[in-house]
Amino acid sequence: MSIENKEYCGTMVLEVNGVEYETVSVDTTTKTNAKSVPTMNSKLRSLGSIRGTKEHELKLEMLVPCDGDEPDWINLRDGTLTLYPACGSGGKREIYVGCTTEEVGSKYQVGKEAVRSITMHALDLQTS
Numbered sequence: 001m002s003i004e005n006k007e008y009c010g011t012m013v014l015e016v017n018g019v020e021y022e023t024v025s026v027d028t029t030t031k032t033n034a035k036s037v038p039t040m041n042s043k044l045r046s047l048g049s050i051r052g053t054k055e056h057e058l059k060l061e062m063l064v065p066c067d068g069d070e071p072d073w074i075n076l077r078d079g080t081l082t083l084y085p086a087c088g089s090g091g092k093r094e095i096y097v098g099c100t101t102e103e104v105g106s107k108y109q110v111g112k113e114a115v116r117s118i119t120m121h122a123l124d125l126q127t128s
Contacts, residue, residue, distance in 0.1 A: 007087065009085035009086070009087045009091045011085070011086040011087065012026065012083045012084065012085060012086060013083070013084055013085075013086045014026055014060070014081060014082070014083055015080075015081070015082040015084075016071055016076075016079060016080075016081055017071070017079050017080055018080075019071075021062055021063075021070065021071070022062065022063040022065070023060065023061070023062055023063070024061035024062065024063060024113075024115050025059075025060070025061045026058065026059070026060055026061075026083060027058070027059040027060075028056065028057070028058050028059075028083075028094070028096075029056070029057045029058075029059075030054060030055070030056050030057075030125065031052075031054065031055040031057070032051075032052055032054055033052025033053055033054065033055060034049055034050065034051055034052045035049060035050055035052060036048070036049045037049060037050055054125075055121065056096060056121060056122040056123075056124070056125050057119070057120075057121055057122075058081065058096060058099065058118075058119070058120050058121070058122060059117070059118070059119050060116075060117070060118040060119075060120070061107075061115045061116070061117055061118075062115060062116045062118065063113055063114070063115060063116075064106070064113070064114040064115060064116055070116070073101055073104045073116060073118050074101060074104050075101070076099065076100065076101045076120070077100050077101075078098055078099070078100065079098075079099040079100070079120075080095065080096065080097050080099065081095070081096040081099050081122070082094070082095050082096075083095075083096075092127045092128065093127065093128050094125060094126075094127055095125070095126040095127070095128065096122035096124070096125055097122060097123060097124045097125075097126065098122055098123030098124060099120050099121070099122045099123075100120055100121060100122075101118060101119070101120045102119045102120055102121060103117075103118070103119040104116060104117070104118050104119075105117040105118075
């Protein structure tokens with residue numbers, strides 16, 4: 001039995017409305033909101049489920065540039081965020097459309113770079 005050596009993408013690049021920004025981290029979560037339907041039956045368990053509306057949540061940590069060249073995060077509405085692998089050997093892009101900011105925070109630490117913590121939701125996720 002042979003072991004195949006796969007290549008994995010480690011670095012992702014974030015574009016906001018077509019402009020690349022310095023990113024510390026990106027956490028994405030998609031909730032399906034599917035739920036079981038409790039029923040009264042002799043098996044004493046749910047016998048089915050319903051589909052829910054998908055929700056896409058993004059949590060970003062962005063570096064704060066000294067020149068102030070960053071998007072107006074607090075007023076970002078209907079934006080497009082694209083994540084793509086920087087490894088250059090393929091991999092799928094994740095395109096979040098209809099992004100709207102929910103929260104913006106800042107974090108300053110001694111000996112570390114300043115970051116913005118941004119929470120937003122997206123209306124849809126497309127992959128290519």
